[in-house]
Amino acid sequence: MLNFNYNIPTRVFFGEGKIEVLGKQIKKYGSRVLLTYGGGSIKKIGLYDKVISILKENNIPYFELSGIEPNPRVESVIEGVKICRENNIDFILAVGGGSTIDCSKVIGAAYYYDGNPWDLVIGKSKVENVLPIGTILTLSATGSEMDAGAVITNLETNQKYGIGHSGMFPKFSILDPTYTYTVSKYQTASGVADIISHTLEEYFSNVKGAYLQDRLAEGILKTCIKYGRIAIDEPTNYEARANLMWASSLAINGLIGYGKDSAWTVHPLEHELSAYYDITHGVGLAILTPHWMEHVLDQDNLWKFVEYGVNVWDIDRNLDDMEIAKKSIEKTSEFFKSLGIPMTLKEVGIGEEKLEIMAKALMEYAEGSVGNFKPLAYEDVLSIYKKSL
Amino acid sequence: MLNFNYNIPTRVFFGEGKIEVLGKQIKKYGSRVLLTYGGGSIKKIGLYDKVISILKENNIPYFELSGIEPNPRVESVIEGVKICRENNIDFILAVGGGSTIDCSKVIGAAYYYDGNPWDLVIGKSKVENVLPIGTILTLSATGSEMDAGAVITNLETNQKYGIGHSGMFPKFSILDPTYTYTVSKYQTASGVADIISHTLEEYFSNVKGAYLQDRLAEGILKTCIKYGRIAIDEPTNYEARANLMWASSLAINGLIGYGKDSAWTVHPLEHELSAYYDITHGVGLAILTPHWMEHVLDQDNLWKFVEYGVNVWDIDRNLDDMEIAKKSIEKTSEFFKSLGIPMTLKEVGIGEEKLEIMAKALMEYAEGSVGNFKPLAYEDVLSIYKKSL
The missing domain is CATH 1.20.1090.10 (Dehydroquinate synthase-like - alpha domain)
Structure with a gap:
């Protein structure tokens, strides 16, 4: 067995109905939220409405980035960073599968970087800091809900690369299996x-x-x-x-x-x-x-x-x-x-x-x-x- | 599968030679250390000397509680609390097996409690806060190095009970298998x-x-x-x-x-x-x-x-x-x-x-x-x- 350093700081709230912790958890880490998601699936299953009602109940201002692609693109990252900067966002809530979560992680990292976010993905520049992220998972696949990595695609250059940083561990992830029923x-x-x-x-x-x-x-x-x-x-x-x-x-x-x-x-x-x-x-x-x-x-x-x-x-x-x-x-x-x-x-x-x-x-x-x-x-x-x- | 909340915040440094992280890790959490251990085994294998030299190199003042029993007793807890209070201790470093670690956890909890520490063990009073703890493990058995529980014995009353609190998770644990060779x-x-x-x-x-x-x-x-x-x-x-x-x-x-x-x-x-x-x-x-x-x-x-x-x-x-x-x-x-x-x-x-x-x-x-x-x-x-x- 080789030497290793174990560090898995993400808190996981697992099971049906665990969304009940959402408001309290967000408030531990931030006060102004960027809500990210992909296509309309979270609306179809009523999750979007539930999240919005919790944000409103808790008086948490939020802004949205929707339409994140299945292989998330650097353009979405750029758009997300812009929304964060314009609205003093201090927390990102990713609701979806690995693509939405990955994109959110890189938005969080690129928020602290002045150049083109793609520089971070290809390793031209280093990640220094990352906005805190929470997730609500709707697809069992990538594991991004509990790891410190992300994969971003640049279709212009035909490149799809991974990026990792310990700041990218979600602070919390809500894993409710019923969200994957559809x-x-x-x-x-x-x-x-x-x-x-x-x-x-x-x-x-x-x-x-x-x-x-x-x-x-x-x-x-x-x-x-x-x-x-x-x-x-x-x-x-x-x-x-x-x-x-x-x-x-x-x-x-x-x-x-x-x-x-x-x-x-x-x-x-x-x-x-x-x-x-x-x-x-x-x-x-x-x-x-x-x-x-x-x-x-x-x-x-x-x-x-x-x-x-x-x-x-x-x-x-x-x-x-x-x-x-x-x-x-x-x-x-x-x-x-x-x-x-x-x-x-x-x-x-x-x-x-x-x-x-x-x-x-x-x-x-x-x-x-x-x-x-x-x-x-x-x-x-x-x-x-x-x-x- | 029942609902659950996952939270394992302890960082583990695993493998031969990992004691190299000790000084830096202690400094993240405290500045004045209570060093706890059991019998003389950590001296026999040279680990005591190594720890002391790291504490000295890092100019970290330390005080000692030794002789913690295999089934750790409430008297040791009381003694540990006394040393902590008299010397403004803000971090406990447990070097040993589960008994030393368990005793240290309860010292950390009892430090913040004015009554008899046994009250906390039998649940008469609640743990409110715990001093930060780090461990260096020398016996593979209880798992206390990565959990939030402790077991304490009272031989006067013939009672041995468990106690748990999320503050009892060690902040870090150094797991070097060579320390268990003897x-x-x-x-x-x-x-x-x-x-x-x-x-x-x-x-x-x-x-x-x-x-x-x-x-x-x-x-x-x-x-x-x-x-x-x-x-x-x-x-x-x-x-x-x-x-x-x-x-x-x-x-x-x-x-x-x-x-x-x-x-x-x-x-x-x-x-x-x-x-x-x-x-x-x-x-x-x-x-x-x-x-x-x-x-x-x-x-x-x-x-x-x-x-x-x-x-x-x-x-x-x-x-x-x-x-x-x-x-x-x-x-x-x-x-x-x-x-x-x-x-x-x-x-x-x-x-x-x-x-x-x-x-x-x-x-x-x-x-x-x-x-x-x-x-x-x-x-x-x-x-x-x-x-x-």
Whole structure:
């Protein structure tokens, strides 16, 4: 197990009706609120009205930034910063999924930066300070509600990059599983794929001694496998929605990564797809994951695939190791397919045309090598893209 | 899954050499330190000298309270409060195991209370405020390094009770597994039993929908099973010591209990043993646990024992449910025995004489019923004590 510093300061209020804490929690951190959200879904489920009534009851002035995109764009960040500055905002309340929360985090950071917010995303300038943020989650997927990271897209330059700072941890997050009852089958499936991918990015590591962390990761994976299909078939199954929601937070808040050294692989590969084609993030991850696994599997890392196959997929441990590994990859692919996820790039509108361009762009960003479980070079990335077609 | 509020604010610095953060961390919270510790073990391993040199290098004035007992007594709390008041202490640094940390937490709380600190322990008065606390852990067992609770003993009245307050979360804890290299085989085994018991107290619950939490709990149990014996046989095995240390924190910091409603059972039963006989806490837990399991197992809760047997002990799921359950209890008992723990009360010097007195004292404290997985009445408690003889 490697050394680590544990720090997860976000307070989580979990369960049906927990919005009751909203007014009191906001007042702990701020007095003038920027309310951020995406499309109209929070209005459809009555959440918008509820939030507004709480803000009004508590005499908290608020301003709105709506229409934040599924892959949130730097233009929304710029607009949010403008509203904050013009109205002396001191707290951001993000109501939505990971995109709204990510965008809000970068607004909070860019508020304290005079230049173009994109500088912060690409690392040209450093985040110094961040406005306090609270969230009300409506989609179980990115885990942004309990971590210190954000991903922003620049469609002009076809770039989608991550940014992180300890100030970006939400001060609080309200996780009410009933807010995810109306999430579509497709988005539910995509969210499950996202949670699984976050977990696998940490799980597939060459560090052998973080035994406890790997068992926790397997617990999250099993939760996704058990409840993914149930949530799709029975959208108002509280138990399924609750377990997936809590899994989304624990998959990426640090818990399963502490003591390991995982450099993520599939996420950067997918970010190129989203940056060039604006596809649904979780779907891109689901398509790429089995091909990435097949590509990297070798004698050195076979042990990890065997652990994965036996502990997560209940594959008979008496089979040959390579057979277990290959079966575990098949099971992964079959599971995503069973959720109704289109499992080829072609089905989501991506052809051969830009595969080389995307692979090159990724190599430039990654400075020649992606991930560290088995580092990928240009040819590896291109090969995975091609197999995913 | 039940509603819950997640709040684990303790920062953990984990790994060999992490004491390097000590000076900086103390200065974030205080300027005059009460250094607390137990017997001489921290001097033997050189940790005392290291701490003192860091305090001196950082020009931090410090005062000492040493000799804190394995089952920390209210007299030590009283003495600690006196030192704090006389010397304007504003930060407590606990160096040791759970006893030292628990005692320090209650000193921190009693500092702000004018009456007898025992009032706070028995709930006669409420904790209002707590001095900030930091810890350096030297024993993997109680998890006090990352939770908001403490247990204090009053040998005059033969009482050992728990007390909790959110202010009791340590601000930071330094977890360096090498500090546990010299822990004796007996104390190592006792610590493992303590971690397992904390986990089982949360795991054995009638709440069925907290699936994710139960998988996490199983991960902690598997970690104890894998590394318990290794740590005893190879005291300087870093991987074993590290996994047990992190397991001790995660078993009780809330993670596996959120969303459940477990009212602990075996701990209160053991507290009576410690209060009357001052035995090693973890040993008492190990002795009682299998007898408690046998006593409560019935058709209604059989499912939970089956889950435990199959997921934790790898018992063949094709066997008859009751057979799986009984085997899981046997496995639990055999495991404790394999760690070298004496598995009868007689072996630790407890005879029949006070069993009724202890059972009566417990019922009085528990107001007639202990635990909620299967609530225990007086006859149940006495029966478990007798079977444990």
